[in-house]
Amino acid sequence: MAAPTQPDHRHSLPDFSNTEQAYAHLSSGELSKSFWLFRLVGSSTLVRLGKHAMQWALALRIPVGWIIRPTVYSQFCGGESIDESEETVAKLATSKVHTILDYSAEGKELESELDKTAHEILTAIRATRNDERHAFGVFKVTGIAPTAILEAVSAGKPLDEHGSKEWESVANRVAALCSEAAAVQTPIFIDAEESWMQLAIDELAEQQMRIHNQQEAIVYQTIQLYRLDRLAYLKDLTARAESQGFRLGVKLVRGAYMEKERSRASERGAPSPIQPSKIETDRDYDAALRWCVDHLDRLSLCAGSHNEASNELLCQLMAERQINPSDRRVWFAQLLGMSDPISFNLARAGYNVAKYVPYGPIRETIPYLIRRAEENSATAGQSSRELELIRKEVLRRKQEK
Numbered sequence: 001m002a003a004p005t006q007p008d009h010r011h012s013l014p015d016f017s018n019t020e021q022a023y024a025h026l027s028s029g030e031l032s033k034s035f036w037l038f039r040l041v042g043s044s045t046l047v048r049l050g051k052h053a054m055q056w057a058l059a060l061r062i063p064v065g066w067i068i069r070p071t072v073y074s075q076f077c078g079g080e081s082i083d084e085s086e087e088t089v090a091k092l093a094t095s096k097v098h099t100i101l102d103y104s105a106e107g108k109e110l111e112s113e114l115d116k117t118a119h120e121i122l123t124a125i126r127a128t129r130n131d132e133r134h135a136f137g138v139f140k141v142t143g144i145a146p147t148a149i150l151e152a153v154s155a156g157k158p159l160d161e162h163g164s165k166e167w168e169s170v171a172n173r174v175a176a177l178c179s180e181a182a183a184v185q186t187p188i189f190i191d192a193e194e195s196w197m198q199l200a201i202d203e204l205a206e207q208q209m210r211i212h213n214q215q216e217a218i219v220y221q222t223i224q225l226y227r228l229d230r231l232a233y234l235k236d237l238t239a240r241a242e243s244q245g246f247r248l249g250v251k252l253v254r255g256a257y258m259e260k261e262r263s264r265a266s267e268r269g270a271p272s273p274i275q276p277s278k279i280e281t282d283r284d285y286d287a288a289l290r291w292c293v294d295h296l297d298r299l300s301l302c303a304g305s306h307n308e309a310s311n312e313l314l315c316q317l318m319a320e321r322q323i324n325p326s327d328r329r330v331w332f333a334q335l336l337g338m339s340d341p342i343s344f345n346l347a348r349a350g351y352n353v354a355k356y357v358p359y360g361p362i363r364e365t366i367p368y369l370i371r372r373a374e375e376n377s378a379t380a381g382q383s384s385r386e387l388e389l390i391r392k393e394v395l396r397r398k399q400e401k
């Protein structure tokens with residue numbers, strides 16, 4: 001008897017250089033705006049100057065909306081509110097790219113402000129109810145916690161009465177957000193942050209996974225593979241999930257706070273927690289992808305990356321292991337305004353893809369926008385790749401006329 005033929009998913013490997021598909025959602029005007037923007041943020045001098053000017057303007061309460069809104073804000077953010085982001089959500093959905101509404105407010109410390117941010121995130125989670133266009137919710141623990149308390153808990157310092165109360169409020173806010181995600185059946189990401197606060201965040205995330213991930217992954221913890229210790233942590237976590245009887249949810253990222261991590265370590269004369277070079281970060285990221293694909297019986301995965309090689313690798317691993325591109329245990333995610341060739345070509349090939357859609361008042365989103373601009377000037381490869389592909393599409397459209 002002939003051996004049964006296995007389904008072959010290799011045919012669906014995406015072509016990330018297909019710019020026609022990648023930018024079909026952008027008019028020629030929007031495309032040339034993106035082109036100029038990536039040219040500007042590709043200059044580290046301009047980004048440095050812009051960052052200082054912005055911080056100065058914010059401190060003096062000088063209005064900045066007139067310059068930010070039509071430039072970086074419209075490229076990287078959905079709008080000032082969920083309603084204002086609707087146009088973006090609908091546009092992405094037409095190309096089968098899902099949304100992850102991300103309320104961008106950082107650096108708050110007062111309890112009243114933290115409650116306000118938690119309430120806004122709760123509203124964002126509720127907005128996803130029965131709306132298939134939304135794949136996940138997301139929050140940053142630093143948006144709803146005083147940083148000092150996260151640092152103290154991570155360092156294992158004993159808390160006084162006031163500290164214990166603050167920590168209890170943080171845990172309650174995290175629990176409320178995860179319970180709401182479970183109630184509306186929209187999985188939720190807990191973002192990863194600086195290493196000196198991450199232990200507390202890990203503790204909260206694991207606690208919530210134990211509660212909500214009994215049947216499926218509702219809560220996803222984030223693993224930053226630019227850290228030396230995180231591949232081992234991912235493996236331990238997988239074992240813990242199995243022994244404690246919950247399904248693991250993980251978002252894999254390389255990590256966004258490299259400079260800060262290195263300079264803090266060197267100021268303190270401590271060894272840096274970050275990999276010695278990009279090669280090791282890439283090696284661990286790809287090893288983590290392999291680990292996750294090999295343990296899909298126990299975990300669900302989202303690859304949060306703009307790196308073409310890693311996205312390609314994940315597609316290949318899925319094809320090799322006969323995992324259907326639309327298998328709900330595997331997601332790909334990028335940030336709004338970045339790496340459209342990856343997101344839109346993945347979606348077209350039938351993979352599950354989502355974009356973070358940050359939203360919020362312009363002033364609140366500035367730290368996020370500065371990080372995006374710095375990332376694009378620091379990773380010369382990334383912004384020049386974006387530019388190369390946008391230029392290719394502009395030329396293709398001209399020739400088509």
Ligand SMILES: Cc1cc2nc3c(=O)[nH]c(=O)nc-3n(C[C@H](O)[C@H](O)[C@H](O)COP(=O)(O)OP(=O)(O)OC[C@H]3O[C@@H](n4cnc5c(N)ncnc54)[C@H](O)[C@@H]3O)c2cc1C
Pocket residue numbers: 190191192193222224226253254255256257258274275276277278279281303304305306307333334335356375379382
């Ligand atoms: C959907 C999504 C969600 C995200 N969520 C988080 C989050 O929760 N927490 C978080 O920290 N970040 C998060 N990020 C950002 C992410 O960590 C990266 O900063 C960003 O995506 C760039 O990495 P890359 O894989 O896309 O691509 P690449 O351009 O291939 O990698 C750049 C990254 O490699 C690492 N790197 C660069 N140079 C070196 C070096 N010399 N030595 C060691 N490592 C180096 C750094 O991490 C750098 O950011 C998220 C990104 C996405 C797309």
